[in-house]
Amino acid sequence: MYIDRNNLLKPSLFIKFLAFSFFIISHFSLFAQQNWPTKPVKIIVPFPAGGSTDLVARFLAQGLSEKFGQQFVVENKSGAAGNLGTDYVAKSNADGYTIGLVTSGPLVNNKFLYPNMPFDADRDLSPIALVCEIPLVITSNPKFPARNLKQFIDFSKAKPQDYSVGHPGNGTIGHLALEYLSMVTQNKITAIAYRGDTPAMADLLGGSIQALSAPITAFIPNITAGKIIGLAVTSSSRYPGLPDIPTAKEQGIDIVATVWFAIVGPANLQSSIVQKLNAEINTVLASNAGKSKLQQFGAVPSIGSPENLIQLIKEDGKKWRAVIEAANIKAD
Numbered sequence: 386m387y388i389d390r391n392n393l394l395k396p397s398l399f400i401k402f403l404a405f406s407f408f409i410i411s412h413f414s415l416f417a418q419q420n421w422p423t424k425p426v427k428i429i430v431p432f433p434a435g436g437s438t439d440l441v442a443r444f445l446a447q448g449l450s451e452k453f454g455q456q457f458v459v460e461n462k463s464g465a466a467g468n469l470g471t472d473y474v475a476k477s478n479a480d481g482y483t484i485g486l487v488t489s490g491p492l493v494n495n496k497f498l499y500p501n502m503p504f505d506a507d508r509d510l511s512p513i514a515l516v517c518e519i520p521l522v523i524t525s526n527p528k529f530p531a532r533n534l535k536q537f538i539d540f541s542k543a544k545p546q547d548y549s550v551g552h553p554g555n556g557t558i559g560h561l562a563l564e565y566l567s568m569v570t571q572n573k574i575t576a577i578a579y580r581g582d583t584p585a586m587a588d589l590l591g592g593s594i595q596a597l598s599a600p601i602t603a604f605i606p607n608i609t610a611g612k613i614i615g616l617a618v619t620s621s622s623r624y625p626g627l628p629d630i631p632t633a634k635e636q637g638i639d640i641v642a643t644v645w646f647a648i649v650g651p652a653n654l655q656s657s658i659v660q661k662l663n664a665e666i667n668t669v670l671a672s673n674a675g676k677s678k679l680q681q682f683g684a685v686p687s688i689g690s691p692e693n694l695i696q697l698i699k700e701d702g703k704k705w706r707a708v709i710e711a712a713n714i715k716a717d
Contacts, residue, residue, distance in 0.1 A: 421481050421658050425456040428648075429485040431470025433463045437602055437682050441517060441646055442486040444678050448669035449662075466556070466716065467491035468503060471649075475509035479651040481658040484513065489645045490558070493701045497709040498556045498716040511654035512694040514666040517684040518645040520620035521562050522601040522630065523550070524613045529595050534617035535636040537596060542572050549575040550596040551585040556716035559599040561705055562619055562642035564712040566598075566633075569640050589613060600644050601627070602683030619643065626680050645687065647694055659691055 428446050432438045439461060446457040462470035467490050474485035492506050504510070523534055531537035541548035552559035555578050563576045577594055579585035582603045589597045590612060597604075597613075601624060607613045608627060615630035619642040623632055633640050648666060650659070669675050670686040679686050708714075 419657065421661065422453055422455040424482065425458055426453075426481065427483045428457055428459050429470050429474050429483065430459055430461050431463060431467040431473075431485065431487060431491060432461070434461050437519065437600075437684070438486060438488060438646060440682050441679065441684060444675075445486065445516065445648075445666065445669060448672075448675070449665060452665045452668065466495055466499070468495055468499065471506070471510075472503040474649060475504040475651055477651050479511070479653045479655075481650065481654060481662075484648055484650045484662070486516065486646055487649055489643075489647075489701060492647060492649070493698055494556070494558070494561065494705050494709070495716070496702075497706045498714065507698070509652050511650040511652055511659060512691050512698065513648040513650055513654075513659050514663045514691065515687040515689055515694045515697060516646040516648060516666065516670065517679050517682075517686050518620065518643040519600045519602055519682075519684050520618045520624050520643050521558060521598060522604055522608070522618050522624075522627075523562075523566075523596055523598050523616045523633075524589065524604055524608065525596040525616055526589055526592050526594075527611070527614050528592060531596075531616060532614060533631065533636055534633055534638060537616050538566075538570050538572055538638070541574060545573070545575065548595045549577050550598055551577045551579055551588060551594040552598050553582050553585060554578055554580055554717060556714055557599075558642060558644045559597075560714065561708055562640070563598045564714065565640050565642060565704075565708045566638070568708065568711060569638060600683065605683060620685070624683075625685065626683065645697070646684070663691055 428442050430439050430442045442459045446459050449457040462473050467488060471485060471487050471491040474483060477483035496502050496506060525531055531540055550563055552563055563574055567574050582599050585597050588594050608615045615627060617633040617636060618624050618630050619633050619640055621641050667688045670688050676686055
């Protein structure tokens with residue numbers, strides 16, 4: 386197209402030229418959105434390879450690659466309790482080619498635990514889909530008399546000096562759940578912080594601590610083998626992989642505490658891309674293969690809209706902020 390630069394000096398022609406240019410750019414942008422994805426998509430996992438978040442991400446990446454006909458590639462960017470990789474997603478281009486599989490820690494809890502967050506989860510991210518949740522389990526050594534959580538609380542109230550409960554570290558969901566339990570039951574539980582599940586499990590098996598609060602995944606084999614007792618799961622319903630363990634709510638203790646995984650993108654991600662991703666993620670999760678695979682990781686699929694995820698973020702934020710502030714919890 387020939388453009389007379391002298392005529393562009395005329396205001397009316399210049400305005401028409403700008404309008405035409407805007408139309409072309411808008412039309413191209415709309416075309417790109419409708420045909421997304423046209424190249425590989427990165428799924429950022431803000432935790433190390435081999436963990437439950439990474440395994441779920443790789444399973445989901447395979448399903449989405451098949452659904453969309455483009456490669457979804459998992460990339461691990463771990464550090465700072467998930468904040469580093471989540472910040473990378475928040476600062477990426479909002480074109481749908483960088484998304485993240487992030488847990489409830491970076492999305493909700495960390496902003497109340499860390500004084501200098503590099504991103505604002507409410508402002509800098511686009512919620513896309515809730516993927517799954519892993520319930521917490523409170524377990525005990527079989528040598529101790531409690532066989533459910535209610536009994537454990539009763540025993541610990543009678544002899545608080547004889548009962549201590551381990552958790553994987555300050556600020557972890559296992560720790561928060563214990564403080565929440567103390568608030569709800571009005572019984573201050575002696576909490577012992579460890580650096581991870583493994584040393585805590587060793588002390589539980591050895592009898593140094595009487596119970597342990599942590600996500601269920603790492604403890605399924607020992608519970609199944611009868612080496613430890615599942616006192617309660619803290620999800621809203623029983624965990625399908627261990628259906629004999631009652632929930633805390635069934636025992637009259639009104640707490641729900643889970644770690645959940647969600648797909649998010651940078652802020653201002655186009656709604657058409659969000660809806661495409663949400664629909665296909667839900668399809669993968671609802672399949673028999675999806676349910677079976679997630680159960681191997683100790684996870685339960687969660688199917689819903691972006692709005693469901695937004696609501697969960699708000700509800701958990703209100704709950705955990707109250708717990709963290711009341712217990713004056715600081716992350717290590």
